[in-house]
Amino acid sequence: MAASGSPAGLRLVDHHVHGVLTAELDQSGIEGLLSESSSPAPPGTTAFDSQLGFAVRRWCAPVLDLDPLAPATDYVRRRMELGNAEASRRLLSAAGVGTWLVDTGYQSDAVTTAGELAQLSGAPALEIARLESIAERLAGVSGGAGRFADELTAAVQQAAATAVGFKSIAAYRGGLDFDPARPRRAEVEAAAGRWLQQIESGGPARLENQVLIRHGIWSALDTGLAVQLHTGYGDTDSRLHRSDPALLHDFLLASEHSGAPVMLLHCYPYHRQAGAMAALFPHVYMDVGEALNHVGARSAAVLAEALELTPFHKMLYSSDAFGLAELHYLGAAGFRRDLALLTGELVAGGAWSASDAARVSEMIAAGNASRVYKLSDP
Numbered sequence: 001m002a003a004s005g006s007p008a009g010l011r012l013v014d015h016h017v018h019g020v021l022t023a024e025l026d027q028s029g030i031e032g033l034l035s036e037s038s039s040p041a042p043p044g045t046t047a048f049d050s051q052l053g054f055a056v057r058r059w060c061a062p063v064l065d066l067d068p069l070a071p072a073t074d075y076v077r078r079r080m081e082l083g084n085a086e087a088s089r090r091l092l093s094a095a096g097v098g099t100w101l102v103d104t105g106y107q108s109d110a111v112t113t114a115g116e117l118a119q120l121s122g123a124p125a126l127e128i129a130r131l132e133s134i135a136e137r138l139a140g141v142s143g144g145a146g147r148f149a150d151e152l153t154a155a156v157q158q159a160a161a162t163a164v165g166f167k168s169i170a171a172y173r174g175g176l177d178f179d180p181a182r183p184r185r186a187e188v189e190a191a192a193g194r195w196l197q198q199i200e201s202g203g204p205a206r207l208e209n210q211v212l213i214r215h216g217i218w219s220a221l222d223t224g225l226a227v228q229l230h231t232g233y234g235d236t237d238s239r240l241h242r243s244d245p246a247l248l249h250d251f252l253l254a255s256e257h258s259g260a261p262v263m264l265l266h267c268y269p270y271h272r273q274a275g276a277m278a279a280l281f282p283h284v285y286m287d288v289g290e291a292l293n294h295v296g297a298r299s300a301a302v303l304a305e306a307l308e309l310t311p312f313h314k315m316l317y318s319s320d321a322f323g324l325a326e327l328h329y330l331g332a333a334g335f336r337r338d339l340a341l342l343t344g345e346l347v348a349g350g351a352w353s354a355s356d357a358a359r360v361s362e363m364i365a366a367g368n369a370s371r372v373y374k375l376s377d378p
């Protein structure tokens with residue numbers, strides 16, 4: 001396998017990741033972060049009895065000075081003994097990630113900032129700005145419905161001065177089958193009027209209005225920076241059947257000449273559909289982050305499926321790690337192992353040369369992200 005270009009020490013850009021929780025974690029806190037479910041495992045069972053739980057015991061245990069596959073109770077005890085800060089520092093630095101692109105818009109009060117993640121891991125962390133969060137912050141200080149369209153555009157442009165890209169969670173706020181067209185100004189004004197009125201009368205500030213979400217996405221495309229869209233498997237807040245990236249086909253047609261790249265995040269179990277979109281549209285890229293951690297020992301098979309159709313210059317690495325540093329570490333270490341395995345098999349079978357395997361591995365691990373997000377070389 002090493003002959004295929006040895007991805008073991010491969011430099012990685014994790015193009016979609018979150019911070020780690022700053023509070024101390026007990027057993028239920030750790031187990032809660034091992035699942036996308038908002039409910040704990042049923043009484044008498046444990047979240048460790050999953051592909052992800054086994055992967056933590058197999059690969060993270062040695063980083064905390066335990067034997068591989070140490071029992072879950074020993075793992076939890078050792079992690080609590082070290083404390084969250086020390087366990088996080090060990091796992092984040094062991095991940096050896098070159099650059100983190102951090103989505104700062106989810107539970108930002110509970111997790112480390114991009115700067116803190118950089119400090120704990122020893123690697124630079126850059127910001128991805130979440131569009132729905134920008135709109136929700138703006139709602140509290142808006143000058144009214146007539147000004148909201150310009151205010152949101154200005155806020156997105158301002159964020160583009162420090163962020164390296166944007167993210168939308170439209171999949172969580174109605175689904176990906178949204179109207180593909182740029183909304184008209186009158187539509188945005190009417191929608192803003194309804195939303196601001198609803199907030200004023202005590203309603204939630206959570207943005208679910210499709211017109212305003214679309215206005216945010218189109219404002220982001222206008223900056224020319226990459227726009228990430230959550231697709232595929234998420235938590236109970238999203239509807240899986242409305243998160244299929246193939247639902248974006250008309251939006252991808254409409255945005256093809258915007259000049260901005262569109263990044264399909266996660267994608268599983270629709271990673272083959274995402275691969276088709278990436279193959280068809282010149283501005284579309286994808287990853288299978290999140291899924292690779294959750295499917296554990298099956299991750300190489302999922303990555304292989306994702307690479308059936310996706311052009312190699314369109315695939316990126318992400319962990320989608322949130323809260324628990326095990327996820328940051330497993331994502332990175334697992335991706336290097338999976339790439340080594342896949343490319344090794346292709347080289348051994350005579351389908352690829354060792355030099356092509358090394359070149360493609362570097363592209364997927366870091367080169368594609370560096371190009372699309374215009375990152376300067378570390």
Ligand SMILES: [Zn+2]
Nearest residue numbers: 016018103320
């Ligand atoms: Zn995420």
